[in-house]
Amino acid sequence: MVQAIAFYAFAFVTIAAGVMVVSSRNPVHSVLYLILAFFNAAGLFVLIGAEFIAMILVVVYVGAVAVLFLFVVMMLDINFVELRQGFMQYLPIGALLGLILLVELFFVIGIWSFSEDGSMLAAVIPIQNITNTHALGNVLYTKYVYLFQAAGLILLIAMIGAIVLTLRSRPGVRKQKIADQLSRRSEDVLDVVKVKEGEGV
Amino acid sequence: MEFSEFLDTYLLPTAIIVAQIFAIIVPLLVAVAYLTYFERKVIASMQLRKGPNVVGPFGLLQPLADGAKLFIKETILPSGANKILFAMAPMLTFILSLIAWAVIPFDAGMVLADINVGILYLFAISSLGVYGVIMAGWASNSKYAFLGALRSAAQMVSYEVSIGFVIITVLLCVGSLNLSAIVEAQKTVWFAIPLLPMFVIFFVSALAETNRAPFDLPEGESELVAGYFVEYSSMTFALFFLGEYANMILMSGMTAVLFLGGWLPPIDIAPFNWIPGPIWFFIKISLVLFCFLWVRATFPRYRYDQLMRLGWKVFLPLSLAWVVITAGVLVAFDIVPTPLSG
Numbered sequence: 001m002v003q004a005i006a007f008y009a010f011a012f013v014t015i016a017a018g019v020m021v022v023s024s025r026n027p028v029h030s031v032l033y034l035i036l037a038f039f040n041a042a043g044l045f046v047l048i049g050a051e052f053i054a055m056i057l058v059v060v061y062v063g064a065v066a067v068l069f070l071f072v073v074m075m076l077d078i079n080f081v082e083l084r085q086g087f088m089q090y091l092p093i094g095a096l097l098g099l100i101l102l103v104e105l106f107f108v109i110g111i112w113s114f115s116e117d118g119s120m121l122a123a124v125i126p127i128q129n130i131t132n133t134h135a136l137g138n139v140l141y142t143k144y145v146y147l148f149q150a151a152g153l154i155l156l157i158a159m160i161g162a163i164v165l166t167l168r169s170r171p172g173v174r175k176q177k178i179a180d181q182l183s184r185r186s187e188d189v190l191d192v193v194k195v196k197e198g199e200g201v
Numbered sequence: 202m203e204f205s206e207f208l209d210t211y212l213l214p215t216a217i218i219v220a221q222i223f224a225i226i227v228p229l230l231v232a233v234a235y236l237t238y239f240e241r242k243v244i245a246s247m248q249l250r251k252g253p254n255v256v257g258p259f260g261l262l263q264p265l266a267d268g269a270k271l272f273i274k275e276t277i278l279p280s281g282a283n284k285i286l287f288a289m290a291p292m293l294t295f296i297l298s299l300i301a302w303a304v305i306p307f308d309a310g311m312v313l314a315d316i317n318v319g320i321l322y323l324f325a326i327s328s329l330g331v332y333g334v335i336m337a338g339w340a341s342n343s344k345y346a347f348l349g350a351l352r353s354a355a356q357m358v359s360y361e362v363s364i365g366f367v368i369i370t371v372l373l374c375v376g377s378l379n380l381s382a383i384v385e386a387q388k389t390v391w392f393a394i395p396l397l398p399m400f401v402i403f404f405v406s407a408l409a410e411t412n413r414a415p416f417d418l419p420e421g422e423s424e425l426v427a428g429y430f431v432e433y434s435s436m437t438f439a440l441f442f443l444g445e446y447a448n449m450i451l452m453s454g455m456t457a458v459l460f461l462g463g464w465l466p467p468i469d470i471a472p473f474n475w476i477p478g479p480i481w482f483f484i485k486i487s488l489v490l491f492c493f494l495w496v497r498a499t500f501p502r503y504r505y506d507q508l509m510r511l512g513w514k515v516f517l518p519l520s521l522a523w524v525v526i527t528a529g530v531l532v533a534f535d536i537v538p539t540p541l542s543g
Contacts, residue, residue, distance in 0.1 A: 002211075028339060032286075032336070035332070051316065051317060051318045052317075052318055052321070052378075055318050055321035055322055055324075055325050056321070058325035058328070058329070059321065059324055059325045059328055059365075062325075062328070062329060063325060063328025063329060063331070063358075063361065064328070064358060064361070067331055067332075067335070067354055067358055068358075070332075070335055070354075071335075071351070071354055071355075074335070074339050074347075074351075075351075131317045131318075131377075131378070132317075133317065133318065133378055176506070176507075178510070
């Protein structure tokens with residue numbers, strides 16, 4: 001009973017927050033609702049016993065990705081009236097995309113529940129007596145190691161791409177070179193002089 | 202369902218859990234109050250002053266007087282502020298600093314929620330802490346608060362990365378994400394000794410993560426007045442303050458659990474193991490907290506670009522290299538800890 005109550009609470013808040021992401025006027029509120037949705041999705045993961053994924057969801061999406069979102073959105077100079085103007089224009093294509101996603105979801109779940117060998121889509125190894133961190137590690141680094149490495153490479157390329165796109169070298173900027181500072185010795189830069197009275201250096 | 206059955210299955214466990222929560226939170230809040238006193242006394246004696254010594258014997262009632270002062274002041278909502286978020290931000294900061302304590306083990310088996318992914322939970326909660334700061338800065342609708350929030354967000358996200366790698370290194374040596382298992386794995390030697398560089402990185406990152414000196418740029422009073430909470434007054438300010446100090450205690454607790462053997466005595470022989478575990482844990486937390494204050498009294502504030510350089514160009518490569526080295530050593534000498542079941 002407690003699980004059911006918790007499930008409906010998390011699920012309801014997730015969906016409500018999802019609706020608010022799309023419908024709220026202020027983009028900052030949208031991002032905050034998105035965070036709420038992520039957080040409740042993590043709660044749903046905990047309920048099905050996938051605690052590792054739940055925590056990773058919070059760490060990665062809420063703790064890092066959404067922070068960057070918020071960071072960018074907060075600094076935008078937004079005209080709310082202008083923002084609402086294109087709404088009717090984008091509504092058909094948005095609805096179409098939503099519909100396509102819904103149909104695809106139906107296919108996935110339909111195949112899962114009606115196909116003869118639906119078991120192949122179920123969990124790869126039966127989980128017994130090991131935590132799901134170990135279970136994930138066991139498949140991720142053995143069966144799917146190449147896919148895992150490929151995902152890593154894709155992320156690396158994305159990162160390098162972002163750096164290349166934003167990197168610009170400006171001439172004439174004075175930068176602090178820590179190594180130079182540390183390698184300075186007092187003998188090189190300081191001269192102790194005995195000054196005679198009335199003569200100066 | 203019979204009433205007695207309902208009582209046994211739901212009401213009684215709930216009551217027990219609520220009692221346990223109070224048993225953690227009440228001492229924690231007292232500790233937070235006296236941490237402010239401790240801080241003022243320690244810094245005072247480092248600067249050859251007396252510190253608070255007027256209210257009560259040795260000034261011991263000073264934190265209570267400060268609390269009462271903040272409590273009876275007026276809460277001001279700036280007219281340009283986003284009211285809901287403005288009120289939510291301090292609550293969020295405070296709540297997050299409290300709920301993380303659910304997984305901290307005080308002694309063998311003495312933990313509110315002994316979950317499998319304890320350390321990840323702690324990491325997740327500490328990564329949420331940045332939202333209180335960002336929301337406060339944005340909702341205040343004030344440039345100082347906003348600049349403080351931006352600095353803080355960038356800083357906390359940067360230092361989380363190296364904290365993550367430090368945690369991974371410890372996990373490699375434990376083979377479990379459970380905090381009690383992490384402490385038990387330090388029976389023979391505390392991780393502070395074999396993983397000394399990681400211990401230092403973790404401590405410095407903890408300073409940055411809690412926005413403490415020398416990384417207290419988000420509130421750098423000389424340039425930003427008070428940073429993200431400049432518009433806050435009375436209890437809303439007090440909640441930020443309590444949250445910051447509770448986070449300091451939490452990070453010290455994490456340091457104690459990850460590197461200083463949690464509740465374990467330094468050597469498992471007669472005079473040491475007479476002292477119960479929670480006392481050892483308390484002593485270790487106090488020691489780390491003393492270092493927090495010591496650093497504050499000693500070092501000048503970092504410049505912002507130096508802070509970022511330290512996080513990304515020094516700590517990140519160093520901790521990443523240490524992850525690889527630790528993993529390599531564990532595999533080479535065939536001492537990879539076996540996964541614990543359950």
